[in-house]
Amino acid sequence: MTRDSTAAFAAFYRTEHERLLRFFRRRVGRDEAPDLVQETFARLLRSGAFERMENPQAYLTRSARNLLIDRARRDKQSQGVVFPFDEGCDAHVCPEQTWRIEEADMRRAYGRALRTMSRRTRRVFMMHRMRRMTYTEIAKHLGIGDKRVQHHMNLALVRLRRALTAWSVAG
Incomplete structure (x- = not known):
């Protein structure tokens, strides 16, 4: 910029600033x-066109409007959407589909564990858990002692516990 153009810009600044x-x-x-x-x-x-402009006031006004538009766009892009989190209302809910899949997987692991038991152990377990028979009733029905019923129930429970623990660790 020349000395004359610098003086002209300074005068323009003083008149247009307010x-x-x-x-x-x-x-x-x-x-x-x-x-x-x-x-x-x-x-x-920075435009370097101040000396060549016929109407620098119009350019200044247009530049000011463009600056506001740019600022509004930048502000809009930088704003994130914020949703308030209410613990009581918005608590995490596991999807039902996931529960059904996990239930089916657990039932399969349970069934595999039952199939690996001896016939007598499986029968004792099923009589106790499904038919709700007592150990004494099972013993009489099968013609074995109460201690053998306890033994078969312990075997069944250990086998099931191992199978379900392996399933939960793998899943």
């Missing part, structure tokens, strides 16, 4: 307006 400051104050408030005025004049100066 108008531009009022323009920004109405739109963004007192705190941010001075920074936006400076940015608008800096854009005009």
